[in-house]
Amino acid sequence: MQYTEIMVRYGELSTKGKNRKSFIDRLGFNTRESLHSFPKLAIKANRDRMHIQLNGEDSTAVMKRLKQVFGIQNFSPSVKVKRDVELVKQKAVEMIKEQFEEGTTFKINTRRSDHDFELDTNAMNDLLGGYVLDNIPGIKVKMKKPDITLRVEIRSNGIFLSSKTINGAGGLPVGTAGKGMLMLSGGIDSPVAGYLAMKRGVAIEMVHFFSPPYTSEQALNKAKELTSKLAPFVGSIKFIQVPFTEIQETVKHDVPSGYLMTVQRRFMLRLATLIAKKREGLAIFNGEALGQVASQTLESMVAINDVTTLPVLRPVVSMDKNEIIEIAQEIDTFDLSIMPFEDCCTIFAPPAPKTRPRLDKARLYEARLDVDGLIERAMAGIKITEIKSDQKFLAETSDSFAELL
Amino acid sequence: MIYFDNSATTKVAPQALETYTKVSNQIWGNPSSLHASGEKAFGLLEQARLQIANLMGVKQDEIFFTSGGTEGDNWVVKGTAIEKRMHGKHLITSSVEHPAVLNSMAQLEKLGFEVTYLPVNEKGQVSAKELKAAIRPDTILVSIMAVNNEIGAIQPIDEIAGVLRNYPKIHFHVDAVQGIGKGIQQMIMNDRVDFVTFSGHKFHAPRGIGFMFKRRERKLASLMSGGGQEKNLRSGTENLPAIAAMAKALRLLLEGEKDKVQKQLEIKKFIYDYVTKFPKVTMFSRMTPDFAPHILCFTIDGVRGETIVHAFEEHGIYISTTSACSSKKHVVSGTLNAMNIPEKIATSAIRISLDEHNSLAEAQEFVDVFEQLYHQFEKINS
Numbered sequence: 007m008q009y010t011e012i013m014v015r016y017g018e019l020s021t022k023g024k025n026r027k028s029f030i031d032r033l034g035f036n037t038r039e040s041l042h043s044f045p046k047l048a049i050k051a052n053r054d055r056m057h058i059q060l061n062g063e064d065s066t067a068v069m070k071r072l073k074q075v076f077g078i079q080n081f082s083p084s085v086k087v088k089r090d091v092e093l094v095k096q097k098a099v100e101m102i103k104e105q106f107e108e109g110t111t112f113k114i115n116t117r118r119s120d121h122d123f124e125l126d127t128n129a130m131n132d133l134l135g136g137y138v139l140d141n142i143p144g145i146k147v148k149m150k151k152p153d154i155t156l157r158v159e160i161r162s163n164g165i166f167l168s169s170k171t172i173n174g175a176g177g178l179p180v181g182t183a184g185k186g187m188l189m190l191s192g193g194i195d196s197p198v199a200g201y202l203a204m205k206r207g208v209a210i211e212m213v214h215f216f217s218p219p220y221t222s223e224q225a226l227n228k229a230k231e232l233t234s235k236l237a238p239f240v241g242s243i244k245f246i247q248v249p250f251t252e253i254q255e256t257v258k259h260d261v262p263s264g265y266l267m268t269v270q271r272r273f274m275l276r277l278a279t280l281i282a283k284k285r286e287g288l289a290i291f292n293g294e295a296l297g298q299v300a301s302q303t304l305e306s307m308v309a310i311n312d313v314t315t316l317p318v319l320r321p322v323v324s325m326d327k328n329e330i331i332e333i334a335q336e337i338d339t340f341d342l343s344i345m346p347f348e349d350c351c352t353i354f355a356p357p358a359p360k361t362r363p364r365l366d367k368a369r370l371y372e373a374r375l376d377v378d379g380l381i382e383r384a385m386a387g388i389k390i391t392e393i394k395s396d397q398k399f400l401a402e403t404s405d406s407f408a409e410l411l
Numbered sequence: 412m413i414y415f416d417n418s419a420t421t422k423v424a425p426q427a428l429e430t431y432t433k434v435s436n437q438i439w440g441n442p443s444s445l446h447a448s449g450e451k452a453f454g455l456l457e458q459a460r461l462q463i464a465n466l467m468g469v470k471q472d473e474i475f476f477t478s479g480g481t482e483g484d485n486w487v488v489k490g491t492a493i494e495k496r497m498h499g500k501h502l503i504t505s506s507v508e509h510p511a512v513l514n515s516m517a518q519l520e521k522l523g524f525e526v527t528y529l530p531v532n533e534k535g536q537v538s539a540k541e542l543k544a545a546i547r548p549d550t551i552l553v554s555i556m557a558v559n560n561e562i563g564a565i566q567p568i569d570e571i572a573g574v575l576r577n578y579p580k581i582h583f584h585v586d587a588v589q590g591i592g593k594g595i596q597q598m599i600m601n602d603r604v605d606f607v608t609f610s611g612h613k614f615h616a617p618r619g620i621g622f623m624f625k626r627r628e629r630k631l632a633s634l635m636s637g638g639g640q641e642k643n644l645r646s647g648t649e650n651l652p653a654i655a656a657m658a659k660a661l662r663l664l665l666e667g668e669k670d671k672v673q674k675q676l677e678i679k680k681f682i683y684d685y686v687t688k689f690p691k692v693t694m695f696s697r698m699t700p701d702f703a704p705h706i707l708c709f710t711i712d713g714v715r716g717e718t719i720v721h722a723f724e725e726h727g728i729y730i731s732t733t734s735a736c737s738s739k740k741h742v743v744s745g746t747l748n749a750m751n752i753p754e755k756i757a758t759s760a761i762r763i764s765l766d767e768h769n770s771l772a773e774a775q776e777f778v779d780v781f782e783q784l785y786h787q788f789e790k791i792n793s
Contacts, residue, residue, distance in 0.1 A: 222445070223447075224445070224450065400450075400454075407454070407455050407458045407459075407655075410430045410433060410434060410455065410655050410659065411430070411458060411459055411462050411655060411658045411659050411662065
């Protein structure tokens with residue numbers, strides 16, 4: 007079916023009262039960003055619906071992307087025909103035939119925004135219903151829960167037919183809930199945490215700590231590629247890489263091994279907080295799940311959280327590992343996450359980290375270090391890049407092999 | 412030279428050879444190495460896999476590289492037997508499969524597995540009905556080739572898939588070594604088919620490389636244990652130059668496939684129409700859509716196939732007796748035997764196999780020589 011338009015229905019935002027306009031504007035912006043690779047589209051975000059005119063772009067590819075935009079309840083691909091009843095009849099039969107199987111039931115649901123049209127909604131329903139019944143042998147009419155509902159919208163610029171409703175990603179438009187920093191390691195959990203934050207409307211920026219030569223270029227590239235996997239939900243994401251080698255070396259040298267982890271993480275959180283404040287972030291997100299590893303106990307969280315006053319939000323805190331993995335597979339970050347490169351969390355992992363570190367001791371050990379100097383130098387080495395969807399960092403880009411293949 | 416023996420092997424495409432050389436020279440790192448050289452090789456490996464997956468309309472992680480058709484067939488047959496031995500010990504195949512399947516089956520029989528060899532009709536084709544009747548509760552594998560390598564018969568894969576839809580646990584393998592690029596990809600990649608095996612050198616890639624499609628949810632035991640390559644299912648350092656060359660050869664093969672198939676069909680029809688006019692010719696291949704467009708198998712009655720092959724060779728035309736694998740061993744064609752063709756006639760069989768580079772001019776030259784030889788043999792044969 008050659009569709010001409012996609013009609014998008016909004017999700018929860020319809021209930022958001024005064025903020026509605028800013029929500030819709032944001033959703034329109036996000037949709038445009040996420041569909042930027044289809045230049046011929048014309049996107050109009052109206053008060054009650056969004057209309058995407060395809061102008062010849064491939065509807066399947068567009069819809070695949072659309073499914074990843076938060077704030078969309080569902081959408082229907084539709085075909086525009088001239089305001090000519092004969093044409094509408096033929097198109098209606100063609101559309102239903104495409105989905106027809108033995109015993110299929112249907113109904114026609116007409117809406118009329120143009121009240122000057124020759125037929126009213128009931129007349130249109132009757133006319134089309136009768137025509138479909140005559141031309142598709144074996145089909146039946148059913149008013150309640152039919153298999154196919156053919157929606158017909160009569161507007162002043164044409165008549166729009168659609169027979170499919172496809173579920174969107176739900177949630178809230180990214181950006182409507184403010185900005186947050188995600189501490190992205192490269193493991194399974196943090197990308198999932200980022201995804202869940204975005205689902206509730208938070209625009210996230212990635213904070214990634216890297217420690218060359220203890221961590222490889224590939225570990226950095228892996229984090230970037232993970233970011234690229236999350237980019238379709240927003241369009242693009244800022245990737246902030248923070249040099250962490252000096253801090254890790256110093257901590258390793260000067261802090262008793264049981265507190266290595268705790269102190270390192272206090273540094274990370276300090277840096278994330280400073281970055282958030284600089285970039286107007288309101289919260290810090292991470293992929294901690296309670297009890298998963300030594301550093302993820304409540305005691306440990308107390309000892310680490312001490313260094314910040316920003317909310318530290320942990321979207322996966324109560325999930326089991328397999329629940330997290332399920333989401334990771336759904337958003338296609340899992341295969342990347344399990345690639346075996348050392349990241350900043352796994353190097354210098356002490357043989358026996360304290361599962362119940364004490365806050366006073368963490369403070370005490372840390373006081374021996376030049377905290378301000380270390381933080382300052384790390385902040386000075388920050389590099390920020392913008393990452394879009396479908397960017398590849400790990401393997402060579404397909405272009406460079408094009409000639410060989 | 413006229414080369415009409417493309418089912419034995421094909422000439423490596425110059426573009427594929429170029430890739431082979433370039434990769435050997437420039438991207439020779441081990442794809443498993445951690446350093447940049449290995450990374451680059453890994454990138455190319457996966458890009459090649461993706462390209463092949465896209466061309467076949469499947470997912471990237473459903474393509475596995477092998478050393479060729481024989482390994483692919485061995486792997487699916489024996490790998491299924493090992494993997495599913497607790498569920499059953501019965502396998503079904505046809506009596507006209509390639510020896511890579513038949514001899515793997517025979518080996519399994521010695522280990523206590525039971526094998527049903529389906530008979531074929533006068534066209535060399537199995538029947539889905541007979542297959543259905545052969546299915547037992549302990550059947551674990553059905554292995555049927557797409558295109559018979561000796562006479563070009565296309566097996567009813569869609570019908571068999573239809574039968575097997577009611578038996579979702581049985582592995583369904585299609586040996587598609589002779590079927591790639593012959594306009595039947597939709598049938599080969601039927602969504603009930605679980606495993607499909609291919610050989611690179613049958614489509615202008617180098618020797619020693621092939622690939623297998625394995626449906627994601629199907630399990631197959633590994634035959635090559637080792638360093639864990641190919642998702643730990645087929646160990647051994649990847650033959651990257653050949654893999655990249657094969658990906659390229661496949662892309663070239665499938666470009667304009669429809670026209671290429673049409674061209675081969677025209678040549679086949681030209682030769683078919685010409686030689687069937689002679690009374691002493693027995694033709695086994697047909698011009699119907701259930702035969703591949705590139706294979707013609709027939710006899711000049713009373714003359715040994717070997718003799719005919721050498722006679723054509725003197726004129727610079729390369730053809731073969733029924734299959735290259737058996738031609739040196741003086742064994743009667745397995746397929747013709749299964750079709751109940753008397754041995755006396757079967758020993759006369761020759762095979763012409765075309766590719767997209769053959770031309771009608773070559774076909775004209777072939778029939779000229781054919782007519783000359785036919786009369787020559789008539790003298791000694793009357």
